[in-house]
Amino acid sequence: MRSYLGVVTILVSVLATGQALADDRVDYLRQVKPILTARCYACHGALQKKGGLRADTAAALREGGESGPAVVAGEIEESELLSRVTAPGSERMPPPSDGEALKANEIALLKRWVEQGADAPSDEKPEADPRDHWAFRAPVRPEVPPLSETAKTAILKGSVGNPIDAFLAVEWEKRGLKPQPRADKGLLLRRVYLDLIGVPPTDQEREAFEADQAPDAYEKVADRLLASKQYGERWGRHWMDVWRYSDWWGLGADLRNSQKHIWHWRDWIIESLNADKGYDQMVREMLAADELYPNDLDKLRATGFLARHYFKFNRNTWLEETVEHTGKAFLGLTLNCAKCHDHKYDPISQQDYYRFRAFFEPYQVRTDEVPGEVDFEKDGLPRVFDCNLEAPTYCFVRGNESQPIKDRPLKPGLPPLLALGELKIEPVSLPPEASLPGLRPFVLENHLRGADAKIVEAKAALEKAKAKLAEVERPSTTAPASDAGSQLAETLIHDDFASPQPDTWEMVSGQWRYQDGKLLQEHGDEMRYTLRSKRTPPSDFEATLRFTLTGGEPWRSVGLCFDVAGGREVLVYLSAYAGGPKLQLAYEQGAGYVYPPEGARGWNVRVGETYAMTVRVRGTLVNVAVNGEHALAYRLPFARNAGALTVITYAASAAFSGFELKSLPSGFTLVDAANGGPPGPSLVERAKAELALAEKSLAAASVQPDLIRARAAADRARSQQPPDTKAKELAIIAARREREAAVAKAEEDLTRAELALLKADAPHKEAERGKRDTAKTALATAKKALESPGEEYTPLRGSLKSVESNVETEASRTKPYPTTSTGRRSALASWITDRRHPLTARVAINHIWVRHFGKPLVPTIFDLGRKGTPPTHAALLDWLAVELVERQWSMKHLHRLIVTSEAYRRTSASTGADPATLTADPENRWYWRMNPVRMEAQVVRDSLLQLAGVLDPKMGGPPLPAAEEASPRRSLYFTHSHNEHQKFLNIFDDASVLECYRRSESIVPVQALALSNSRFSLTMAAKISTRLHDRLGNASDAEFARSAFLTILDIAPSPEEQAACEQTLADLTALLKTNGAADPVRRARNNLVQALLNHNDFITIR
């Protein structure tokens, strides 16, 4: 025996101060056993007997293990237990990897206990065998307990039909508890509506129910609600919590978690619930629809459960979460605890953990095409498939993925204690469409439709290009026909202002006069003066204005306006403004004057100087030269309208000495506005190149339909078993079509490159030339390939695999999908859904129960293992579990059973309760009353929409953006991911997508703020108020208050409540009158509604 004398000595001296206490007897059961239970049993108990030692009885400690007795009564130094709890390093118990050392006072207790003789009761029982743990034994349907006559009559009021009530009543009888009576009819109706469909009843529904005296009035309501489509939405959201539904998230547009279009899985959940698909069947589809129904797109949606675990950056994390949440959600087992070491409480070894992981090892995620869409960004079906059939699974040392034990690959398997016979894993051979989704007929249709759309687009582009060329080739409208296409300009006006030319000019405003061979405008005040040309210029023109600036203040602007018509114009002017002289192009197109920064150029304009300003316009391109020097190129951002030409001054006086207007010949090169540098290609040249490109694009698009058909035909032939005799021939055709299409595409690319080269300005010419040459080479290569097309072609995939990690290459991403699946997950699914499985049905029942009663039967909702808390009503749980299985796992059957029980119908109030019951069970552990439950976030919001009468019944489809707070759709359709939450919902404890086996029910001030201040809530309140008004007509405050109470809370106000409401209405009306509000009565009533929405019992399911 090794002993750490030194340590013990130190310990003893440390503890000497506590010596005074040492005389007290240590109580083994109360003081020692809890330490041993918490810190030692996991390795030295019923589950494991490490080192041959059990520590679960004092006798076992005395007996000891491989290193001798752990405890020797009265002998501290001989007791291995004491030396090991204080040992250094890895010798210490519990080992450092299992947590911290025992605390000094704990060690002191152990020591004193040993010193005092290590006494323990002689009848001490060892820890129970894990096999006997209640949840590891299959439930057997218990007898519904027989009740005494008193119970039947007094407690259940004769309603003994529901076994739930019998099981609960047994406990009351045992404890002398007396249950509360039924809830108020209105409150009960509200409860069952909110529980089953997630929105409150309408006034009509409530009134009808109140009036229905039939004995089965309530049952009829329950049946109707369970048949409603809204049931699937309400319970779908519950199961989305449990199954960790999340829309995709990442960083920006980069998908990192979950999958795009995962909402298909959400819709599958809702539809499955509405169809009352068996729970077992839902589990099977979620885990293995791809193996069980490989060609059923509707069922494949279910595998969203696994696709959601996708994590781009770390496959290990991805699979850890898969294992953890498969275990927790379906089995109520914390498998995850066995990742680094054997489970401390349950019979799950670390090997078992990795064997469980092996079920999932081969799976990956891909998106299959859906009818009508070829763009995977827009829609598609994310689903799983076994991708890497041979992917090995290793146990990781201490859970560390960088330390796999590679010499011992693990096969999929189950923890032996929970296995139900031999696990049969048979590889599944997949139908052709499963591994080659392109064979699905709609994929061919999708692609043909897409190709046709491209052809239509290309044709339209071609027409546009032709029209454009025609337009730029057309000569100036006013040019003589003989000049068409000529490079000569026609002079339209030539005036040196030596004398008046009344046929040419109209003086519109200002004082213009001719003097000394010049035309003067002498008013320099801050006004605009205009001289209009009587001749409308052609659309492409060149105009030159010569003038000397003589004064004015402060702008000193002189310029030319063109296209002047109906308040629209374009103005080019020189300004000698002292704050910054410049040349400026500005325009007015009906929305105020615009001075684009690109239309401005600083220019040294001075009074006393003479300027020649030339404006050349072609299409929307404007060039301005000053004194013969190119000064500005600007492209107008709008289509031009013909109009007049004017000369203007603004806060300027000037002497004009010349004006010339010419048509602008098509051959004249303008400077393009894009670069402002040296002249670009002429418009004609460019339009010709654009046209060439449009032609090539159309050619490339036109060959696509044939290619697509050829690929599809070849795919089909090849996939037949045995392959079609024509398979090779068809492949050769497809290959040829593909090469032809490649040539067409290469020609299109080359034409595009040539256009880019043509358009490039000097600094980019070289680069564009390089690209053009590359395109030339590519075309040559494509042509060469066409000479010997071979028989290789690209199949029509109809599917896209998600990258397996951020380092995956395109090549591996497009490798063919396997034609078989391992069958591992279907084997796992059949084990989980085996009727004999001890956990599955119990876990499901617990989930359903907690969402009706606000409290689970097994408090540790995802841990039914030995660390979990035992059920409060074990027999009831088992009865319900067996009932579920025997009723084909019908959840609607269970809901009906629950909501029609007396237990469910009781009031949640404790007024009038039996005092003894209140004292004995204040927390309602035994269901003598109903539990009030806080509405889930979605129910809060949906109820507001419902009461306001605006709830949109539309179901399913892509998620709504989280920012659309005002959307009338049900709240479960909002985008819901780790990164994106709908703000209002989040405040009311919306589900965490990482784990949400049960919602939190916090009560915080921001909830009060959201309900009282949000635009959403205020708007809904006003709408509810309006609806009440519309229904009530000319009602008094008293009537209004009473009706509002009923509508919102489904209960009539007490006289005290009624009085409070009326008083507030009166106060509010008075206040609003004083404030001068429009319609103070209406507004006061809106406020009343708003207050009732903030009532505790609005967001509470009573």
Add this chain to the structure above:
Amino acid sequence: MMGDLDRDHPRGCRGSHRRAFLSDLGMGFTGLALGAMLHRDGVARASEGVWAPPDGFPHFPAKAKSVIWLFMNGGVSHLETFDHKPELNKYAGKSINETPYKGTQDPKKLSLARVVVVNDANGQQRNKLYPLQVGFKKYGQSGIEVSDWLPHLGGCVDDLAIVRSMYTTDDNHGAQTQFHSGRHMLDGEFPNLGAWIHYGLGSLNDNLPQYISMGSREYWNKKDGHYLGPAHDAVPVRVDPANPLDYGRPELEVAEAEQRLGFALVNRLDRIRAVEYPDDPALAARIKAYELAFRMQKSLPEVLDFRSETEETKRLYGLDNPVTQPCGMQMLAARRLVERGVRFVQIQDGAGGAGVWDAHGALRANHSQNCLRIDKPIAGLLQDLKRRGLLDETLVVFGTEFGRTPGTQGSDGRDHHIYGFSVWMAGGGIKGGTVHGATDEIGFHAEEHRHYVTDIHATIMHLLGLDSRKLEIPGRKRLDIDHGQPIREILA
């Protein structure tokens, strides 16, 4: 010694049980948010021996009441701020292996990194040493060196305890979360420090939220409470008295008197109902929550309205300069919040990408500008707290997710660096003018008194009088490294 293995093995169990089941023990039903509050009011009961949420009182006498947690998004270069390494200039342009410090490249030491993003372009080792981009000067009585980009903070150095020996393990910006929560991203999601403190300590002012967050948190750390529940998420606040928080005032026009009547009616009706449901803790809690909400909506705008501050004070925070004004407004708001008893004010500095300090390139331009933005405002905060006698009860913490590489990334940047970086603390219970721990001569590895990020958490908890182990939630396993060790050497 006892915790060392845990420290080397941070991949802990993700706790097997959630707090949800506690709800059935008669506590926690209403969420833990108001647990402490109800407890103090005698509303909630806890049976003997049954777990109960904290009662809102410190576990032992506290040195500080409030925390101002300044977090620089993106990763501040320790080398250009608080950890002067002249050897970088001496060996500038040399590969580390050509210098006497090739030992820093020991693969064992480098294995500290736990990679989230495989083959990322960032988060790599950069081996060509990059010279310091700024000079350093000694400041104060203590003569501690601070970079020339931080002259005002230099002036406060006798109040600072600078820890130069921090390390973390996530070499990407998940380290932001890690700095706040103590756990690596791959381990799952854990409550952050502010959430723990909010959970552990009662309120000092029932008119204000006790955990407030300002600034940009666009990257990883969007939630705070995690398994403690959303009730312990920080309340995001904008320094805008007209619109300080979401739903902080009616989004459609409602007069204050009108709303007051409405609130009064809600209160009245809830109280009438409470007669029928006397044992419903949720109802009691909701009445309280509405009272708080109404007061909060009035108080917060007042706190964020700076009109009552003197011009001198505004200048102290740099409000008179457009460069320093945004940070200055947050600092002044922080002072006004802690002055009124807010427990935890968390300020994230710098939006954009992974954070404004993320100087993969152009480090000189980036850091000189960022230092200029924050230097005067933060120094102003320290001075203002001090002269008002608030520094003694307020802890100011300056942190960031990691430092930056001694080597150059590209031609003029530094990459993420997890092996050694600097953090400082000042205020209640802190020994000012202290330098604690050290990196090696080129600022690569924390060598002396190494501290993982949770040691900062432990130090803060200790000064607030909290024992983090007493705050544990049953079934939620926390490792020794999650609790951290208080850095006793920097305590006054």
